Amino acid sequence: MTATTITDTPRHRPLESRSAAAWLLLTPGSLFLILLFVVPIGYVLLLSFTEPKVSLDHFRRIFTTPLYTSVMINTFRTSLIVTLSCLLLGYPLAYVIARRNDAVSLIFLTLVGLSFWTGFLVRTYAWLVILGNRGPVAATFGVLGLEPPQLLFTSFSSTLGMVNILLPYMVFALLSVMKKIDPNHMRAAASLGAPPTAAFRTVFLPQSLPGVVNGSVLVFTVCLGFYVTPILLGTPRDMMISQLINQQIEELLAWGFAAALAVVLLAVTSFLMILYNRFVGLDRLWG
Amino acid sequence: MPLLFAIIATAFLIAPLFIVVPMSFSTSTSFAFPPEGYWLGYYRAYFASEDWLIPTANSIVIAFCAMMVTMLLVIPAAFGFVRHRFAGKAAINLLFLLPLAVPHVVAALGYYGLLSRLGIVGTIFGLIIAETALSMPVSFLVVCAALKGYDRNLERAAMSAGAGPLRTFFWVTLPVLRPGILVAALFAFLQTFNESVVALFIGGRDASTLPKKMFESIRLETDPVIAVVSTLLTGIVVLAFVVPVLFRRKPAYVV
Numbered sequence: 131m132t133a134t135t136i137t138d139t140p141r142h143r144p145l146e147s148r149s150a151a152a153w154l155l156l157t158p159g160s161l162f163l164i165l166l167f168v169v170p171i172g173y174v175l176l177l178s179f180t181e182p183k184v185s186l187d188h189f190r191r192i193f194t195t196p197l198y199t200s201v202m203i204n205t206f207r208t209s210l211i212v213t214l215s216c217l218l219l220g221y222p223l224a225y226v227i228a229r230r231n232d233a234v235s236l237i238f239l240t241l242v243g244l245s246f247w248t249g250f251l252v253r254t255y256a257w258l259v260i261l262g263n264r265g266p267v268a269a270t271f272g273v274l275g276l277e278p279p280q281l282l283f284t285s286f287s288s289t290l291g292m293v294n295i296l297l298p299y300m301v302f303a304l305l306s307v308m309k310k311i312d313p314n315h316m317r318a319a320a321s322l323g324a325p326p327t328a329a330f331r332t333v334f335l336p337q338s339l340p341g342v343v344n345g346s347v348l349v350f351t352v353c354l355g356f357y358v359t360p361i362l363l364g365t366p367r368d369m370m371i372s373q374l375i376n377q378q379i380e381e382l383l384a385w386g387f388a389a390a391l392a393v394v395l396l397a398v399t400s401f402l403m404i405l406y407n408r409f410v411g412l413d414r415l416w417g
Numbered sequence: 418m419p420l421l422f423a424i425i426a427t428a429f430l431i432a433p434l435f436i437v438v439p440m441s442f443s444t445s446t447s448f449a450f451p452p453e454g455y456w457l458g459y460y461r462a463y464f465a466s467e468d469w470l471i472p473t474a475n476s477i478v479i480a481f482c483a484m485m486v487t488m489l490l491v492i493p494a495a496f497g498f499v500r501h502r503f504a505g506k507a508a509i510n511l512l513f514l515l516p517l518a519v520p521h522v523v524a525a526l527g528y529y530g531l532l533s534r535l536g537i538v539g540t541i542f543g544l545i546i547a548e549t550a551l552s553m554p555v556s557f558l559v560v561c562a563a564l565k566g567y568d569r570n571l572e573r574a575a576m577s578a579g580a581g582p583l584r585t586f587f588w589v590t591l592p593v594l595r596p597g598i599l600v601a602a603l604f605a606f607l608q609t610f611n612e613s614v615v616a617l618f619i620g621g622r623d624a625s626t627l628p629k630k631m632f633e634s635i636r637l638e639t640d641p642v643i644a645v646v647s648t649l650l651t652g653i654v655v656l657a658f659v660v661p662v663l664f665r666r667k668p669a670y671v672v
Contacts, residue, residue: 355520
């Protein structure tokens, strides 16, 4: 075969390192993504300042109307709360799975996977039942003789639902880093006299931080644009940006304004991704 | 101490799945839990209702087709990407990961605009296109990871034993990569099967998928069949992921 660019053992490396071959292999997928992903996103950009007329009015409205700025702030605050909750719940879970290499860790891992693969809507529906006014939580309050609080259709229920859905992402992100931490480091710390908490704080925790960053960026960005759960479990009073987009389209058919909101959302997530890419590398995020 | 936290977190994760099963046998027409009585009526209703069966069939067809197209595009691309050095590699990497970085609402708006211009909004064909783009990144990452871990000496051995490049590819390379390719295909299928946002925007009445139908049913809060569908979906996931563990096979999500 032809292998003119290869110097060593040319007969054995027939398909290597010719960029013509690379492009032949990459063109169908690249073309597909450009025409059927990049172009639609470009269309949203176009729509945001041309519908109904060419102007930047939509953006001006988003950043000057108190209602819309409060939606932005609420979206950030909720995403932050969800991310921190996922970290708080996910870190010990991932720690246990990574440190114990036995049936217990396999059971935990299987249950996390089970939750991960059960669709968003199945779990969102279940929270509707659990938190509903005829559900088990309300019944518990009733037994105790207390007036059950309104749980459903509040920012509490939508936050809870999102934490439930995004927690597996956090656990997997943490695990992929924690699995690589050499258990001998912890043993070494112990044999040198470090108590378990000190060994954890000085040896394990610092090494697991890349996983914390990965998981947090992942959960935070997904949460910013979360659509289904806030709409089904949340309240129009504390809207997130996706609820606002949905409302603009469903109730007002304001495509231009909805597109402008989508562009703002896209700008924020892109900024986070660029920052992440700068310091870590984008392909590591889902590693 | 960490174990206690881990148990709490896991209980929180799987609590919804335990609610869904008894709800599916409930006689109640609303979302009351615990159920007042048990029967199989809503299972019968599901299997007799076109409103549910057609979206189910649509979801399966769309997920299968999107999976096939995804793999046809992603496998060659991964070979090109991993095995060659070329200018613009970083840009290609970004392009293939882009659908993961863009919120689905944004993509959904774009698809609605573009596909309605092409006259294929609300069609199964249109959904297959959109869902293919969304499932490409994860499949690409999985196939690339499999390729990076692949020992090319196997190919050299086959070649030096006299096999041609095609024969080497189909008899050596592909079988060795099969686990990675199967996992990538499974991810693509499940991603599409569970995807709801784009399906909500461009599914319309004629290409309604299961997540779209579930979304609408939850919103109207009148159709107890949703519990049956949720239970069936959970059951499928249990069969696919828990059963292999019981037989001591490595589960697929631990790639």
